[in-house]
Each structure stands twice: as C-alpha cells, then as structure tokens.
Amino acid sequence: MKILITGKNGQLGQQLQKQAPAGATVIAHGRDTLNIADKEQVFAVLSEARPDVVINAAAYTAVDKAQSEVEQAHAINARGPENLALACRELGARLIHVSTDFVFDGKQSHPYQPTDIRKPVSVYGESKARGEEAVEAILPEAIIVRTAWVYDSEGGNFATTMLRLMRERDQLGIVADQIGTPTWAGTLAKALYALASSPEASGIYHCTDAGAASWYDFAVAIFEEGKASGLLPEDRQVKIGPIATSDYPTPATRPSYSVLDKTRLTKEVGVELSHWRQVLRSVLGAHNL
Numbered sequence: 001m002k003i004l005i006t007g008k009n010g011q012l013g014q015q016l017q018k019q020a021p022a023g024a025t026v027i028a029h030g031r032d033t034l035n036i037a038d039k040e041q042v043f044a045v046l047s048e049a050r051p052d053v054v055i056n057a058a059a060y061t062a063v064d065k066a067q068s069e070v071e072q073a074h075a076i077n078a079r080g081p082e083n084l085a086l087a088c089r090e091l092g093a094r095l096i097h098v099s100t101d102f103v104f105d106g107k108q109s110h111p112y113q114p115t116d117i118r119k120p121v122s123v124y125g126e127s128k129a130r131g132e133e134a135v136e137a138i139l140p141e142a143i144i145v146r147t148a149w150v151y152d153s154e155g156g157n158f159a160t161t162m163l164r165l166m167r168e169r170d171q172l173g174i175v176a177d178q179i180g181t182p183t184w185a186g187t188l189a190k191a192l193y194a195l196a197s198s199p200e201a202s203g204i205y206h207c208t209d210a211g212a213a214s215w216y217d218f219a220v221a222i223f224e225e226g227k228a229s230g231l232l233p234e235d236r237q238v239k240i241g242p243i244a245t246s247d248y249p250t251p252a253t254r255p256s257y258s259v260l261d262k263t264r265l266t267k268e269v270g271v272e273l274s275h276w277r278q279v280l281r282s283v284l285g286a287h288n289l
Contacts, residue, residue, distance in 0.1 A: 003196060004051035004093075005029065006036055006084070007058030011152035012098065015189035016057060021197070027051065031058065036080030046087040053094045053196045056084055059128075063102070066124040067251040077127035082134035089139050096192055101148035101180060103129040106255025113261050114146070114204035122252040132204075141202045143195050145188070148208050148258055149218070152185040153283055158215070162222045163231055166238050176216035176242030180258045181208040182276040184283050191271045198269050205269070206260035209276035216242040221277055222284075229285045 001024045007013040008028035020026040027049050034045050036058050046054065059077055060066060066073040081097050088095040102125035103118045118133075120126040135142050151157040159182075165172060191207040213221070220240055226232040245256070265271050 001025070001053065001196070002027070002049070002051045003053045003055060004046065004049050005055050005057060006034055007031075007056070010057060010059075010061075011150060011155045011157060011185040012057040012188055014154070015152065015185040016055060016192065019186065019189045019193060021193055034058075036083055037075040039079075039083045039086070042083040043087050043090075046084075046091055046093065050091065051093050053096060054084055054088055055192055055196065056081060056095065056097045059098065059100075060124070063122065063124045063254070064251040066127065067122065070123050070127075073123055073127040074130065077124070078130035078134060081131035082138065085135045085138035085142060088142070094196070095135065095139055095142040096195055097131065097135050097142060097144050098188070098192070099132050099144050099146045100125070100128045101146060101255060101258035101260055103132065103146065104255055104258055106178075106257045109257055111259040111261035112206070114206055114264055121255070124252060125255075143201055144204045145192060145195065146204065146206050146260060147183050147188050148180045148260060149182045150185050150188065151182060151283075153286070158182075158218065159222055159280070159283075162219050163226055166223055166226065166232055166236070169238065171239045171241070172219065173241050173243040173247070174216040174219040175245055175248055176214045177244050178254055178256055178258075179212055179214050180255070181210070181212055181260065182218050182280065183208040184279045186283070187273065187279060191265060191269070194269050194271050201269060205265045206262050207265055207271070208260050208262065208273075209279045210262070210273045211275045211277065212259045213276060214242075216240070218276075221280055225277075225281050225284045228281070231284060 105119040
C-alpha cells in the first residue's frame with residue numbers, strides 16, 4: 001500500500017510517520033511541497049505519486065485567528081479537502097480526511113454521533129464543516145474522521161503548554177465548563193491506519209481517547225502525571241483553579257460540550273480506545289517534555 005500524508009510537520013503528521021505500517025510506502029508532504037489549497041499542485045503531486053490512500057492531516061488550526069483570517073481558514077480547511085477529493089476521484093485513490101468536534105455547536109449534553117447535524121459556531125468550525133461537505137459531495141466513499149483536543153509530547157499543544165506554565169507559575173486558572181475528550185495524536189494515527197487497512201470503511205467516524213473531561217480536569221491530570229513521571233519536581237506546588245468560559249473571553253466561540261461517540265469506529269473497525277487519563281500517563285511517562 002502506498003500512502004500519501006499531508007501536513008507532515010504537525011503533531012498528527014509526525015505520529016503518522018512514526019507509526020507507518022510495516023510494508024507500506026509512506027510519502028509525507030508539508031506545506032512547502034504540497035499546499036492543499038493549490039489545486040494545480042495537488043493534482044501534480046498526487047498524479048506523480050499515484051498513492052493508494054491519501055490521509056489529509058493538513059489543516060488551519062488557529063481557532064481564534066481564524067475569526068479574522070477567514071479566507072486563509074477556508075482556503076486550507078474547505079478548498080483544500082475539495083482539491084484532494086477531486087484528485088483522488090480522478091486517480092482512483094481512497095481519501096481519509098481528518099476533521100473536528102468544532103463542526104458542532106456543543107449545545108447537547110450527550111455524545112455526538114457521526115450522523116448528527118453540523119452546526120458550527122466559529123469561522124474555524126464553519127471552514128471544517130465546509131471541507132467535510134465538499135469531500136462527501138465529490139467522493140461519497142471517502143472517510144471523514146472527526147477528533148478533538150489533540151495533544152502530543154512535542155510541539156505546541158495544551159499538554160506541553162501546561163507543563164511549561166506549571167514550571168513558571170504558582171497559580172493557574174483553567175476553563176472548567178467546556179467538556180470534551182483529550183486525544184493523543186498517536187491514538188488518532190493508529191485509528192487512521194486501521195481505517196486505511198479496512199477496504200469496506202467509508203463515511204464519517206469519530207476518534208478520541210475514551211472518557212470525558214473539562215480543560216480544568218485535563219490540566220489537573222497533567223500536573224499530577226507530570227509530577228509522577230518526573231517532568232515536574234515532586235515538591236512543586238501550583239494552585240490550579242476552575243474558571244468559567246466567560247472569565248476567559250476569546251475571539252472564537254467554542255463548543256461547551258463536544259464529546260464524540262466512537263461506537264462505529266470500535267465496532268466496525270475494531271479500534272480499541274483507552275481512557276484519556278491512562279493514555280496521558282503513558283505519554284508523559286515515556287517522553288521527556
């Protein structure tokens with residue numbers, strides 16, 4: 001199997017390269033060699049590579065900046081997937097497109113199903129929703145995988161940011177009224193490869209680690225597991241306080257509840273998902289952040 005990956009420099013792109021299946025040929029591109037918003041470049045690169053599967057891990061992810069950079073967000077998150085779907089249709093390649101919980105408004109109180117109606121409440125969410133719709137319209141057999149709260153042991157993400165702040169500050173206020181599920185980039189990469197190896201798979205799947213948490217819960221866990229793994233001094237004391245979303249205003253509105261139902265992924269594809277706290281413990285214990 002020949003697999004082409006976009007967004008190779010992101011945390012998901014890096015995990016996809018680390019977890020490349022034995023026997024597979026993986027071709028990874030960053031924006032410098034494949035800008036998915038450039039239709040001509042997409043067709044040229046894919047025509048030359050002739051991949052069996054394309055995994056689109058490229059995305060504009062600056063949620064707040066997207067409110068003022070509407071064109072840039074839509075170019076990458078909406079037209080980019082459209083370009084990839086058009087090229088994959090022409091070349092006969094399968095497309096696996098990564099999307100987000102931000103396509104929902106967060107107003108329900110039970111986990112979102114893959115079939116639930118998209119109701120984005122931010123420019124970022126809107127751009128990702130438009131990307132999903134384009135993929136579905138052009139390539140109905142494509143796979144769309146929604147995820148949420150992705151972190152890794154490297155790069156800029158909530159976990160690495162919290163550990164840095166916990167070394168620098170004695171007090172932190174963390175939002176406690178937004179509920180979702182932390183997801184290790186490695187969990188998502190494993191699921192994407194499982195889907196790539198499932199010829200019957202198509203349509204929308206959800207993938208996060210198991211369980212649910214607030215950002216405050218996630219931060220407290222990072223502090224506790226950070227000390228247990230030696231990433232923070234054992235005697236380090238940081239007062240972590242819960243705050244409301246209204247106490248920390250941001251340009252973009254975020255879903256207040258965005259837990260995703262993963263039943264389809266586990267039942268149809270056989271992907272086993274561990275609780276987010278257990279995964280966090282393993283990730284922090286194995287890496288020197």
